Amino acid sequence: MLLQKYSKEVKQILSKYPPEHKRSAVMPLLYLAQREEGYVNKEAMQNIASLLDITETDVASIIGFYTLYHDKKAGKYRMQVCTDLPCALRGADEFLENLCGNLGVKVGETTEDGLVTLEEVMCLAACDRAPMFQTQGPDGIEYHEYMTVDRTMELIEALKQTEKESK
């Protein structure tokens, strides 16, 4: 399925690596597989395994290792706030706490409308621009830096708006 739907992308991904080492393509392919639903479903795992001549267990094991791959559905956007040491020294913990309050969710939970899952992550290499977070969504990953709770709520509003319009 993956192959049919994104044949151009798959081809382009495979062309990066020596054909005898096509297993290298597993990571980019997993990103591709996550595009639609935000997680890798069973069928995509099978597709990738057979495309790369590895086992499904191999694929599952890779999904398990890396934090940016998911095997379960969550909100359309994962809002991943960095609370690592440097960000924490610049108020990230308080920021996250306030955000939780405003959104009415705890870390790891998804807003009722299924739009945003709030998560806590390790350093994102933006320590000088804390508080900050990234959103992982259908179009990839986007950084949001020098954030305040207000600006974050605006951003979520905007996401909601686009969501409505697209429906």
Place this chain on the structure above:
Amino acid sequence: MAHILLRHRDIPDFNKLNVYKKNGGFAAFKKAVTRMKPTEVTGEVTKSGLRGRGGAGFPTGMKWSFIDKNNWPHYVVANADESEPGTFKDREIMESNPFQFLEGLAIGCYAVGANVAYVYLRGEFWQVAAFLDEKIAEMEEAGFLGENLFGTDYSLKIYTHLGAGAYICGEETALLESLEGKRGQPRVRPPFPPSYGLYGKPTIINNVETFTNVPPILTNGADWYKSIGTADSAGVKIFSLSGRVRKPGNYELPFGATFRQLIYEHGMGVQDGRSVKAIMPAGASSSLIVVDDKVLDTPMDYSSVRTVGSDLGSASVIVLDDTVDIDWVINKTIHFFKHESCGKCTPCREGNYWMKNLTDRIHAGTGSDDDVKLLLNVARQMQGTCLCALGEFSTMAVVTGIERFPQDFKKKTKA
């Protein structure tokens, strides 16, 4: 002084190909390919005294000279995993001065006879990777990448590859595993990548900043480069300054600049005018430095930082002021390392889990003196026994924190 690495700060639109070219861009690569033998390039880099900017400070030219010439093909990999808490310099380079980095990478490829290079970026650098892809395409378009470069028979392709959220993939052999489509877990070394690297082939891995130094070295000569910095640490370094300073950010300074200069001149001093309690010069992996005037005047180069009981590492300077409790700091660092331990070797996998439990308890105020002793003991027990440096890193702040800031722990524990 004009920047050598962060040149975009001096020249607007420096990430545009024509601007870069107009300012001398790609001349070094052309010179290398058309007028120098690969070994001469390596020789020049060796002579410059350039040391790796990924943390270990290994002499770059020497690493290149280790490439196994009896086994082909060769690969070069740029380490753009940049995941050490407090480090954010490679990202700025790639976003704002991408061509200088790519040119340096290309020169490295030529020097070691590689026709394919990968830039391994941490998965979160999704947008950076897309941007680099554009820049690589522009270089191909302009004839700086591809077949028969500058009319010679040298060809080169550069590809980006995104990781997916794993600090350990910055460790070079874990990075290679990841690039091969596996779980990013370190390999046993030796063999080292220059003899057994990507797909089992000889491979050179360098940090983004390391590569970015290479074009100016070829353009201006090794002697020029060596004249900057200190005797054992040649050239300039980008210091990522974070924590309780007024103006955090990247600062490019010659090696040997002092902590005081970085924190007070560039970082505009400590927030709320407080004083510096401790410095972590190498991100979360640092040994904590107890700060006094003498320390503030210590030059930031590889050997001097060692004299104050720490390591410069990737030069991600995290400033802790006197409001920060060290038991909280190590709770944060252990939280990080427990999360990032790959789980392959026993001491790191189990030790970090254990240390996490202990620091949680201590930080919550429910721990005892014995817990602090045990924590120190567990960290010591891990030291020197792990498969890769991550396990070692995880113990640094713990051991130095407890030993150098005992009062912070006393305060926290019931006897």
Place this chain on the structure above:
Amino acid sequence: MTKQVTLTINGKQVTVPEGLTVADAAKVAGIDIPVFCHHPKLEPVGMCRMCLVEIGRPMLDRASGQVVMENGQPKIQFMPKLETACTNRVSEGMVVMTSSEKAVSGQKGTVEFLLTSHPLDCPVCDKGGECPLQNLTMQFGPGKSRFIYDEKLHLDKQVPLGELIWLDRERCIQCARCIRFQDEIAGEAVLGFDDRGRGTQIISVSDPGFDSVFSGNTTDICPVGALTTADFRFGARPWELEAQASICTQCPVGCNTTLNTRREAKAGGDVVVKRVMPRQNEEVNEIWLCDKGRFAYHYTESKERLTKPMIRKDGKLARVPWNAATKFAAEKFSAHKKDFVVLASGRLANEDLFNLKSLADTAGGTAILYSDMGGGELTQLVGVGAGTNIGTMGKGDAILVIASDLYEEAPIWWLRIKQAADRGATLIVANPRQTKLDRFAKYTIRYAYGDEMKTVADFGKKSKIADEFAKAKNAMVFFGSEGLGVNGTSALASACAALLKESDHVGRPNNGLVGVWQRANDQGAFEVGFKPEADLEKALKGKAVYIVGADPVGDDPNLAKALKGAKFVAVQDILETATTEIADAVFPAQAFTEREGTYVSGERRVQRFHAAVPIKGDSKPDFAIVSMVARQMGIILEGSSPSVVFDILANSIDAFNELSYEKLAEVHGQWPIVGRGDLYYGGTTYENTRGLGVQLVPVAQVGGTVRISKVRKEAALRPKEKELLAVPVNKLYDLGVTIQSAELLGQRVGEAFVAMNPVTVKKLGLEVGKPAKISFDGVNVEAVLKVDDTISTGVVLVPRSMGIAIREPVVARVLRSESGKVK
């Protein structure tokens, strides 16, 4: 000869081959460095950190490169950190300290770390008693834990990874031995780690779970009690077990096994087999077993076991004493001397077959091997023999596998050939459809069913592949019975023999022909003079038949019909079968677990097996029953001692000339070293103290004349339009009696099926997954239809022993629905 290196370990000088790891070198020197992740058959990974030792190397002078001397001795420079003995290779002059204070403190540290999240449930753990973690804990473990009990991770303790293997997550120490075995050795990466850090856990997401026929091996090499077999878990404590040497009876590989037995209340106080374990034989199965070999032994305990001799009286089988039963049969056989036929299978031991052959010969009857496969004469001529070891094949050697799906037919050969290919041997797989071995082949050849001979002939003529085969240092050919019957395989065997002879690949170790026989001792049957018969129906009709170790009635309706018209049928078996039901006399035989004997493997290795459990009822060993029957016919055959029968056999058959039970019991040192008190170094594999067996020398190797008869050209069956060519293939988990009575494996069999190319399915208007009605050679059957697009069109694949009788290719027709009319 590999270079030798001398080093000092704990003050003891040892000389070992270059390339060994320090851990392995220490083992050679008799020093056990504790290991968990390290396994001598796997690539070193250095992940558990159990083997930390101090390593010093002679210091070199920077300028001159010379060793620095100090007091006339090389100056040794020790590394500041401890190093892993399992990843460092030995070097000249190295000094290793495995039990210095520093080394021990590192090792202790690792044990403590491992125990922080270990449940320490040794009293209820299957590994208790043969667990290195337990032993080390006793040795180093602190009396009191510094880790708070409440902070221990609590994980799932009973996770089935499939029907055969269970995982206890709390006991797992993340050494990855099981994952690495599946990936590196079995080539089936169906186990992996999920998550990372302390969250690291074993997973298998294959369908069915843990989808590999080698899964049981992971329980042997798991150093703790994390992986256990569904068969043995909670079955017994290892220290209660007795061990008896045996040989696997499931396929021609002849894996060496150990039967672990125990007296069991459930079995009425009888001694029973509790588990089958590998017994090291590096030239046969190394330290591995396939799951069939490991779990199928239960058939010997079946409720259908025959325990008393019986004869038919008034149409019913009635128990009689042995004398009466054998006399009854003997009289009938004597009365029909000219029509006397012995039909025996390769399930029997050499001693049994030899006596049967002697009986048939002396009485003037014929001896027929119950098999669909011929070619055994050729493996005697140009088979592999003395000195052959697939484990030594690699770069520069070639292996051709034709008409066989080794994964299904002889799993350990599959594994060993795959590894030879990993080491660089040229593997050529020729088969009409895709098999699991293809992945490791340098060349795959696809031919149409029926074109086997042509394929071999062409192969001998031209092409790069043929050239590479011909030029190989050593070359072996494995031929099987996929798509072929007796005549087809015989012809294929001669074609392969000719190919080997012409390319000068006969008469040397690691060269020659191997038959992928259907039963464990078919090779032995050929050696003592048995031959299969293509037209069995004809051969049995109207005869006085002595059937031993075979169930023709259950297997094939046509044979059942033929036997109905027989003059007399005596059946000797261990189980009740459809054939015993029609028998005039029934003799209960002993299972291989209850008696002694020898088998000849496909690689022509003669190996002994021993009695491990008490005999069932009044059963007797086959050779003894034959001797009783013979005696009643006035023929004297040895019947009391298998070793004496073997001596007589050895005296009368050239290839066995020098052999005796003593000779077969000889052993020599093997690598890796297993046993020696710390079984777990190589896993819980048993050390082989009972004999490595002896390989027969093929005629070609003793310089005898090798004449290979011309290949008889047989017109291949070419079905007409609307007809199908039905071909037999072999499956590991079939409906054969050994699998059916082993409950565990039964779950892996599935229902009877036939397979076709999807195009054929469409053309015939059939439905996949639904039963199809097909007429084979006049017999109508119904079987579920599967598809495989590597099968050629117009062919229907019929697995042997899966409910449809098929001995050789036949023409089949699809029947339309209920009416039974031909489409």
